[in-house]
Amino acid sequence: MRIFNVASFAIITGFGLLLALQLPGISPAARTYPLVMIVLVVVSSAVVAVREVAGWAGKAPLDGKLNAILTAPSARQLRLAAFVAVWLAYWWVLPVIGFMIATALAIFASLYVLKTRSLLLAALVAAVFAILFSVLFTTVLYVPVPLGALDEALIEWIYALQH
Amino acid sequence: MLEGLLAAISPTALFMEIVGVVIGIIFGAIPGLTATLAIALFVPVTFLMSAENGMIMLGGIYAGAIFGGSISAILVDVPGTPASIVTGWEGHAMAREGRAPWALGTAALASGTGGVISALALMFLTPPLASFALTFGPPEYCALLLFSFAVVVVMMETPLLRSLLSAALGLLIATIGLDPVMGAARFTFGEVHLYSGFNMVAVLIGFFCMNQAVYLAFESLGETEGPAIDFGGENSSLALLKTLVVQPFTYLRSSVIGIFLGILPAVGPVTTPFVAHALERRFNAKDEKYGKGSTAGLIAAEASNSANVGGSLVPLISLGIPGSGAAAVFIGALTLHGLQPGPLLFVNQPVLIYTFFWGFVAINLFMMVFGLYGARYFAVVLKLPQSMLATFIAVFSILGAFAIDNSLFDVGVMLGATAVAIWFRALKIPILPIVMAMILGPLFEQQAVVLATTSESLGNVLARPIADVFLAITVAMVVYAVFKRRTGGSAVPMG
Numbered sequence: 001m002r003i004f005n006v007a008s009f010a011i012i013t014g015f016g017l018l019l020a021l022q023l024p025g026i027s028p029a030a031r032t033y034p035l036v037m038i039v040l041v042v043v044s045s046a047v048v049a050v051r052e053v054a055g056w057a058g059k060a061p062l063d064g065k066l067n068a069i070l071t072a073p074s075a076r077q078l079r080l081a082a083f084v085a086v087w088l089a090y091w092w093v094l095p096v097i098g099f100m101i102a103t104a105l106a107i108f109a110s111l112y113v114l115k116t117r118s119l120l121l122a123a124l125v126a127a128v129f130a131i132l133f134s135v136l137f138t139t140v141l142y143v144p145v146p147l148g149a150l151d152e153a154l155i156e157w158i159y160a161l162q163h
Numbered sequence: 164m165l166e167g168l169l170a171a172i173s174p175t176a177l178f179m180e181i182v183g184v185v186i187g188i189i190f191g192a193i194p195g196l197t198a199t200l201a202i203a204l205f206v207p208v209t210f211l212m213s214a215e216n217g218m219i220m221l222g223g224i225y226a227g228a229i230f231g232g233s234i235s236a237i238l239v240d241v242p243g244t245p246a247s248i249v250t251g252w253e254g255h256a257m258a259r260e261g262r263a264p265w266a267l268g269t270a271a272l273a274s275g276t277g278g279v280i281s282a283l284a285l286m287f288l289t290p291p292l293a294s295f296a297l298t299f300g301p302p303e304y305c306a307l308l309l310f311s312f313a314v315v316v317v318m319m320e321t322p323l324l325r326s327l328l329s330a331a332l333g334l335l336i337a338t339i340g341l342d343p344v345m346g347a348a349r350f351t352f353g354e355v356h357l358y359s360g361f362n363m364v365a366v367l368i369g370f371f372c373m374n375q376a377v378y379l380a381f382e383s384l385g386e387t388e389g390p391a392i393d394f395g396g397e398n399s400s401l402a403l404l405k406t407l408v409v410q411p412f413t414y415l416r417s418s419v420i421g422i423f424l425g426i427l428p429a430v431g432p433v434t435t436p437f438v439a440h441a442l443e444r445r446f447n448a449k450d451e452k453y454g455k456g457s458t459a460g461l462i463a464a465e466a467s468n469s470a471n472v473g474g475s476l477v478p479l480i481s482l483g484i485p486g487s488g489a490a491a492v493f494i495g496a497l498t499l500h501g502l503q504p505g506p507l508l509f510v511n512q513p514v515l516i517y518t519f520f521w522g523f524v525a526i527n528l529f530m531m532v533f534g535l536y537g538a539r540y541f542a543v544v545l546k547l548p549q550s551m552l553a554t555f556i557a558v559f560s561i562l563g564a565f566a567i568d569n570s571l572f573d574v575g576v577m578l579g580a581t582a583v584a585i586w587f588r589a590l591k592i593p594i595l596p597i598v599m600a601m602i603l604g605p606l607f608e609q610q611a612v613v614l615a616t617t618s619e620s621l622g623n624v625l626a627r628p629i630a631d632v633f634l635a636i637t638v639a640m641v642v643y644a645v646f647k648r649r650t651g652g653s654a655v656p657m658g
Binding site: 004005008009012016019022026027029030031032033034037038040041044045047048051060062063065066068069072076079080083084087088090091094095103106107110111114115116117125129133137140141143144145146 | 325571
């Protein structure tokens with residue numbers, strides 16, 4: 001745990017230093033305030049890192065929820081990782097395959113990895129909510145979502161209904 | 164004020180009040196979902212509405228969620244929100260004795276009463292505070308903001324240095340984008356999306372919603388059967404209302420404590436019931452059931468945490484300073500509607516503000532009625548599978564972040580904020596200071612730059628008595644906090 005803490009605070013210090021490297025490219029009048037903040041971040045994170053290395057920070061127990069995740073059986077951890085992967089993949093494939101299909105697949109996959117009792121129910125929920133969100137975005141919220149073939153068909157159908 | 168009252172009782176506003184309260188109670192009743200999460204998730208929905216109706220809906224969600232947490236605390240001894248822990252001590256003990264309807268009714272009545280008292284305090288305390296703040300120049304603003312940051316840093320239970328690091332990081336991240344005075348680009352790395360900085364609502368959704376989806380997903384994988392809920396008999400509204408006459412000072416004392424602690428930055432509705440409950444114990448020394456099924460204890464817990472909601476909105480609306488995580492999300496919502504919270508809001512948008520104030524009174528009355536007569540129906544949400552909740556919080560978080568600006572970049576920001584929230588949790592770096600600093604950072608920088616360019620010497624700053632008072636309190640508070648923690652007054656050692 002101490003290695004993780006030291007590495008983490010070193011990364012935060014590094015983040016401050018990375019921003020410090022950008023300072024010369026900023027107009028002088030606009031750089032004083034961020035410089036002060038960078039100094040504050042770098043100094044405080046470096047001090048915490050040093051205290052961790054020296055063992056002065058004491059041994060505080062890991063947060064209960066995170067501890068439960070880290071000490072859980074690997075099958076449960078894998079499923080949680082899959083849940084996270086599903087939603088990262090959703091962000092990635094959304095512009096590629098369009099809103100409706102991506103949303104339906106993501107909801108179904110999420111319910112599947114979280115061991116929903118009935119897969120049929122999961123498929124039904126995924127399909128119904130993907131269509132519902134799509135109609136909501138198109139006709140009420142007017143949010144232009146990434147379009148796939150199904151989304152275009154839905155928009156055309158709604159347009160035909162309206163005219 | 165009258166115009167605001169009329170707007171607050173218009174059909175649309177009444178509808179938003181009811182919708183907000185219902186959504187809030189549902190979210191609050193589900194363990195793991197907090198008021199902050201509920202508000203952050205619904206901020207993008209307010210795009211569809213006028214600013215006043217959006218604020219009213221979010222106010223309803225805030226107040227409803229704090230009360231909703233008591234339903235699961237009373238019925239199954241699992242606080243829906245951390246603000247309901249004390250409610251669980253008293254209310255669940257009553258439920259075990261077959262008095263669940265009495266406990267739910269008392270919680271509803273106390274929440275509603277505390278909420279109405281805090282709404283009145285909001286209405287009458289905020290305008291003078293805002294007019295006072297109108298006299299502030301850069302020295303006073305800088306000193307006030309420093310005071311707010313210091314309160315948040317010292318109030319956190321985490322080590323002081325880590326809380327300070329969190330605030331400093333927030334202030335640094337807030338500098339990303341165009342600077343507020345010169346308009347020069349800073350730390351954008353050539354990325355066009357960063358010219359306006361990180362989208363605050365996307366960051367808030369990541370900090371408060373998406374990471375909860377991850378924890379809920381984990382809990383759902385170990386999920387057992389839903390809790391057994393026993394409602395017992397019927398409650399008597401008349402007998403409940405009688406407590407208002409028999410124990411008026413319990414309601415009043417707890418509400419005043421809630422309002423006062425709500426006004427202080429960082430003392431949210433989680434800490435408040437503990438303070439009110441402990442204080443009320445002195446007035447109920449002969450009550451043997453106090454702490455394990457006492458009506459007075461339950462009133463103290465519920466009236467204070469509800470009153471805390473209104474209290475936390477006082478500095479938010481009058482000074483633009485959020486008193487809690489939920490209030491910070493509120494600021495995000497206001498800025499989305501092009502409104503800058505602070506004293507000028509009263510000058511520029513008086514009708515909007517009074518509409519919200521009256522709306523907040525109505526919200527608390529609706530909450531009381533729904534709680535008195537509908538708590539048992541809201542309890543059905545306790546049966547919802549957590550896998551479903553985790554999935555839909557995830558999908559709403561992503562769609563909410565996307566809908567703010569139709570940007571997948573904001574979704575990336577939200578996912579990044581989620582990772583940071585989980586990482587910082589492991590490091591015991593608190594999130595509230597970073598959120599407050601990100602929100603108040605641009606204002607602080609603006610005032611600090613004006614102060615630096617207009618003041619010839621430090622003497623000019625020290626000649627301002629209001630600024631001096633804030634600075635003196637800040638220094639005293641920090642010195643006291645450092646001393647207290649060094650002498651073992653803190654649960655967590657200094658980092």
